[in-house]
Amino acid sequence: MSDTTTATNDSGARPRGRVALFVTCLVDLYRPEIGFAAVQLLERAGFVVEVPRQGCCGQPNFNSGDRAGAGKIASRVIDRFAPFDYVVAPSGSCAAMLRVHYPGLFSAGSEARRAAARLAEKTFELTSFLYDIAGLREVAAELDGVVTYHDGCSGLRELGVARQPRELLKSISGIELREMNQPDACCGFGGLFCMKYPEISERITGSKVRDILATDADYLVAGDLGCLLQMAGTLERNGHAVKAVHVAEVLAGMIGPDRSADH
Amino acid sequence: METTSRQFRQLSRHALEQATLQHSLDGVREIMPRIRAAALAERGDFDALCDRARDIRERTLRQLDSYLEAFERRVQAAGGTVHWAATGEEACRIVAQICRDAGAERLIKSKSMVTEEIELNAALERDGFTVTETDLGEYIIQLRGEKPSHILAPSLHVTLDEVAETFHQHHDIERSGPLTNATEMLAEARSIMRDKFLQADVGITGANFLVAETGAAVIVTNEGNADLTASLPDTHIVVTGIEKAVPTLDDVGVLLRVLARSAIGERLSNYTTFVHGPRRDGEASGPANYHVVLVDNGRSEMLGTEFQDMLRCIRCSACLNHCPVYTAIGGHAYGSVYSGPMGAVLTPAFAGLPAAAHLPNASTFCGRCEAVCPVRIPLPSLLRRWRQRELNARPVMDGQRFGLGLWRWLNHWPPAYSLAIRCAARVLRRLSVPGRGGQRWIRRLPLLGAAWTDCRDLPAPPGRTFQDEWRRRRS
Incomplete structure (x- = not known):
């Protein structure tokens, strides 16, 4: 990999590789701006970004015990994303699905398993791709405010994403990163869990919100839209002004008083 | 195993809705991860230690039968008796028979999750014995007729006021006056317990580990009550699960190190006792009769299956606390x-999936x-496997399957x-304010x-999806 340390080599330098953006179904539907922020960050880091026709990674099926269904969806994703140098997702959870769980969906020794393993190897969560693979150490963005970062569970525990988003956030001029109590504790989303057991989910999010509010942060930043929807919806329902934003939006400089993330 | 898991919702x-319970649980959420992390930080090699602990447990399970038989031979050689119970009912019958043979009336117990699992107290009381729990938390819930709400801190859900109320109901408090603080309550429990210890005919304990090499039953407590339970009465019965076997004393050393740190954030529990059998000739104290009841109750059915990893569990409760x-x-x-998490994997195995x-x-x-498990049990994967079985057992026209x-x-x-997501995007947009x-x-x-x-x-x-917008902007 390159030892380039900044994202400023997007001016006509030779592309560093073709990245397929796995945008995730939640971003596709709920917050397209995150997808554009990710594209911008990847292009600034010198990569050519493409967006193959895509849907879900199959995690709802996988986590609900529908392995066969998850395998079918995975085959489709593998076919479509195999031709690229890298697959990058603005989500630790979906990236972990491709990277950690896809190979196990196919029988050992099969060609499908090998194809899944090849895809897994080149799949990354966005901030870990930027930091670990692209060698990015700072971003050209400004944000005058206090942010607190929530670790999405899959990204943190299945992919080891913790340092990368924090280092990149700290490189933003004007920003203060203030850690909350137990940033690694679950937000209560849990995919379909939040719909199956809403009261328990609400209670878990309540504890999370307490920890977020205790930081007095202006922005709650996370790398997974699922967590963000859950926490943003709870903050809003309870009348708290903290803005929940995706790390890609912050790093791309899309967040700030005059750059509303709203639609 | 009887459960009310069907009423989970x-x-x-x-x-x-229970404010006091929520307060206690907040305490667990805040304090336990912190003290565990502090205890781990003290040892730079905790991860390596956990790998060793996992390997020991794995190795044991691969040859569980031979380790158990080795353990049995050691116990027999020391003058004790080992009983094999295929089910919880059988274990209860065996214990009751030992008590009858000893001519016992009054039994004392130290904390044991296996005896909770097989509902030993209820069985013994039906047979006419008087059973007293001697772990403070267990004693409190025994008086209240409740089940443990935490595998290590069984009365976690009970407030101090409720403890006072319970003692006032069941004890002759006039003797000691009203109980206003924890120290007084502890003194009250201790004064009651002393007589129970001295009068008991049989002491029943669990065991955290069974050492194949030496025949020792290892009992870990914080209150020391298990030591009195094991040594004062004339008969000592150890009731524990077959998966508790450990090959050697060195292995136990590794497991004890990860156990206390994971459980309570300490290097060791207050009391770690190695019990080897009945009182030997010339010894002044200890029980005359020593029995070990090895309970299967569904465990051997997990061996060799996709759930075998769960049998590595050493009941530290780190997974609950986190x-x-x-x-x-x-x-x-x-x-x-x-x-x-450990209960959510074990209960379907012991009580059947439909019930749990x-x-x-x-x-x-x-x-x-999984991240905090000291024997590295892949708990989420095991839970996912149960979900798979559960989903497959549903009718074809079930809503979730559909x-x-x-x-x-x-x-x-x-x-x-694309059509479905586009529709969803527009409909949701229209519903918004x-x-x-x-x-x-x-x-x-x-x-x-x-x-x-x-x-x-x-x-x-x-209202417009990323993919649509992307193609519009790039075209």
Whole structure:
């Protein structure tokens, strides 16, 4: 990999590789701006970004015990994303699905398993791709405010994403990163869990919100839209002004008083 | 194993409404991860230690039968008797028979989750014995007729005021005056307990480990009550699960190091006792009769299956203390004496999946349990396997199966998927209302969507999907 340390080599330098953006179904539907922020960050880091026709990674099926269904969806994703140098997702959870769980969906020794393993190897969560693979150490963005970062569970525990988003956030001029109590504790989303057991989910999010509010942060930043929807919806329902934003939006400089993330 | 896990929904709702329980659970959520982390930081090699602990447990399970037989031979050589119980009922019958043979009336017990699992106290009381729990937490819930709500701190759900009330109800408090603080309550329990210890005919303990090499039953406590239970009465019965075998003393050393740090954030528990059998000739104290009851009760059926890893569990409770679901609802909501992630894997195995179907489903799969497990049990994967079995057991026209089938189909047909997402984006946009700062929100959704909006708002999508917008901008 390159030892380039900044994202400023997007001016006509030779592309560093073709990245397929796995945008995730939640971003596709709920917050397209995150997808554009990710594209911008990847292009600034010198990569050519493409967006193959895509849907879900199959995690709802996988986590609900529908392995066969998850395998079918995975085959489709593998076919479509195999031709690229890298697959990058603005989500630790979906990236972990491709990277950690896809190979196990196919029988050992099969060609499908090998194809899944090849895809897994080149799949990354966005901030870990930027930091670990692209060698990015700072971003050209400004944000005058206090942010607190929530670790999405899959990204943190299945992919080891913790340092990368924090280092990149700290490189933003004007920003203060203030850690909350137990940033690694679950937000209560849990995919379909939040719909199956809403009261328990609400209670878990309540504890999370307490920890977020205790930081007095202006922005709650996370790398997974699922967590963000859950926490943003709870903050809003309870009348708290903290803005929940995706790390890609912050790093791309899309967040700030005059750059509303709203639609 | 009897459970009320079918009522998980009602039980968890009830738990969420209990302010004092919620307060206790907040304490667990805040304090336990902190003290565990501090205890780990003290040792730079904790990860390596956990790998060794896992390897020891794995190695043991691969040859469990031979380690158990080696253990039995050692116990026999020391003058004790080993009993093999295939089921909980059989274990209860064996214990009752030993007590009858000893001519016993009064029994004392130290804390043991296996005896909770097989409901030994109820069985012994039906047979006319008087049983007294000597672990303070267990004693409190015994008086209250309750089950443990935490595998290590059984009376976690009981407040100090409730303890005082319980003691006032069951003790002759006139003797000691009203109980106003924890120290007084402890003194009260101790004064009652002293007589029970001295009068007991049989002492029943669990065991954390069974050492194949030496025949020792290792008992770990913080209160020292197990030592009195094991040594004062004339008969000592150890009741424990067959998976507790450990090859050597060195192995126990590794497991003890990870156990106390994971459980209570300490290097060691206050008391770690190695029991080797009955009083030997010339010894002044100890029981004359020594029995070990090895309980299977569904464990051997897990051996060699996809759930074998669960048998590595050393009951440290780190997974409960770090679980967002356990710390939201507490142990009673699980309807099983085993709660939290470990309980959600064990209960379907012991009580049957139909009775416990909620438990593996009620997890956010946050993975913190696996991350803190000192013997590295892949708890989320095991829960997922239960979900798979549960889903496959549902009728073909079940709603969840239909939904998942539809999702799979949509993801296989890009045009259908695009259409569905486009429709969803527009419908959701139309349902939204303006909120602060120009952001639009959905406050209320009908049908299935109510599960979201009953508890929180939903940020509105912009109405056009990323993929559509991408293609529009790039064309």
